[in-house]
Amino acid sequence: MDRQIVYPGAIPLETDLLNTNKYAMMGLAKLAAALMGSNTYLHGLACTPSSPASMVVNVAKGQIYSLQNVDSTAYSSLAADTTNTILKQGVILGSSAFTLTAPTTAGQSINYLIQITYSDTDSGATVLPYYNAANPSVAYSGPNNAGTAQNTVRSGVCTVALKAGVAATTGTQTPPAVDTGYTAAWVITVAQGATTITASNISVAANAPFLPAAGIFSAVQQGTMTYAPDTGAANAYVASFVPALPTLADGMRVTFKAKTANSGASTLAVNGGSAYPLYSHANQALQGGEIVANGLIEVEWNSTLTAWVLCGNSGGALPVAAASQGNHAVNLGQIGAAALLGVATNAQMATGTSTSLLPSVAAVMSLFSKRSFGSKDYIRIPDVAGGLIIQWGQIAISSGNSIAVGFATNFPTACVMAIACNLGSAAPIAFPAVGAMNTAYFNLYAAKSTGTAADSGTSWNWIALGY
Structure with missing residues (x-):
């Protein structure tokens, strides 16, 4: 930022004009501080290889924001002000070119550092008119009519400098320490024998305080400063x-x-x-x-x-704390896998006392394992109504054409279906019929197609469904 003294004619108001300009500068500085605080920031100043490629890098124009004394030194007729500090802006309006040199020892590399600092620069020296109390119509030439020239412009300048590190075995070289008052911006790595610098050789210095190139507000929307x-x-x-x-x-x-x-x-x-x-x-x-x-x-x-x-x-597992209220998500450690899955035990499966939707592993294995068909047996398949029961067995009619077939276990509520099939007999084959049935048994009738009773000792397989 610049401050410039403006004199309309020979009006002897130098100090008042300087103060007015100073307050305007401080107002802008306070606005900058409201956005960026008191930290040092860089903007612009991109470092790129030359084109065509060579051992030259270019640092683009840009600016530095830095907390500085209001006036570290006296400015024209204004005294220095080192008591108060403001966030000043130093500007460089042109690019800076730097030539780098590769190490001469085989297997070595060197790191160069681009560093930035702020400085006040005074210019525009001229002899200013001063008020002559003895003869107001004739102005003094300079302070006390001494003819002394005074600077009329104080500019905030962004200074870009190159500092070379020490060559070392490639991979062990380090950037040089930043100089006092400077801020590290870029690190450029050059290997022995290099004849050109490419973009891959240039990296942002650790913790370099660059502001987003597109501006703070755009960066807030895009999240670039927090990603x-x-x-x-x-x-x-x-x-x-x-x-x-x-x-x-x-x-x-x-x-x-x-x-x-x-x-x-x-x-x-x-x-x-x-x-x-x-x-x-x-x-x-x-x-x-x-x-x-x-x-x-x-x-x-x-x-x-x-x-x-x-x-x-995104894409990862989502751990949750232990639930303490209804509708809270729960974790396996809190309630256990058996409770979460609603697993029934074998005993519950057998007695129909479980309201679980899923049987235990042992129950499932038992359900599908080979069972005995030479005697009565049953399985229970759990469901929300209390469980479907499937019973089966084998029976022989010793005489006559009917027999009461008792179940392996009583159905808790009802038997809804029973069927039987002949295991084989002399022709003509006997045909089964099911008569009355209840929760404990069903009646099996058998007769040959000739109308006569089934042969004594004829064996039958049967199955019954109920709940």
Whole structure:
């Protein structure tokens, strides 16, 4: 931001004009602080390779927002003000080009750092007219008529600088430390023998405070300031948000895209900070399966737990706390698998006392296992009405053509159907008929097609349904 002294003619109001300009600058600075607080931020200043490719990189125009003294030094006739600070804007209106050099030792690489700082720059020096009390019609030339030139413009400048690191074995080289008063913006890695710089050699410096290129309001709508891809490993997630997150506070929500699924308790570290536990919606350590690869994971900081708590985990399992009221979701640990599935025991199956919808595993296996057909037997199939009972057996008519067939167990309510079939006899074959039946037995009648009674000792298989 610039402040410029304007003098209409020879009006001797230099100090008043300077103060008016100063207050206008402070008003804009307070507005900027209302949006960005007191932290340092960068905007623009994109770093790109030259085209055609060479060992040159270009840093585009842009600006830095930085908390500075109102006036670190005296400005024209105004004294320095180092008591008050404001968020100043430093601007650079052109691109900056830097030439990089590759290491000469085989197997080595070097990291270069692009760093940014704010500075006040004074310019526009001229001899100003001053009021002459002795002869108002003839102005003084400069302060006390000394003819001294004074700067008339104080500009907030964004300064871009390149700093080289120390060459080391590739993979072990580190960026140089940022200079005092500067902010790290970009890191450029150059390997031995390199003749060109490409985009893959350029990366944003750790925690560089870049504001979104499209602006703050667009970033709020798109969530770009609170989203980052995971760069960690399974169960140890890492995300770097741009700009870097301020002090963690209750209610702070961020989203990261998990690179891998989790298999148990997990942590999240943001912007190079400590790795804190990731808790489920139930405020408990993760067990595995809550995070899937490429899932979007939204978390919220909870200072009481000193942990990040899942608010959303696309594609992952959803743990729930123990239910305490009607219509609450429940978990297996609270009620047990048997209660959740409504499993009946064998004893309940046999007596018909279970209202369960599902039999136990043992009951199912028993239901479909081979049963004895040489004597009476039965099974009970549970349902909401109390259970369907299927009974069967084998019987022989010793004499005559009828016999009462007793069931293996009494039907609790009624027998609804009974049928029988001849196991085989001399021709002509006997035909069965079922007469009266109740909960304890049914009457079986048998006669040959000739009208005579079935042969004594003829065997019959029968089956009955009831409930």
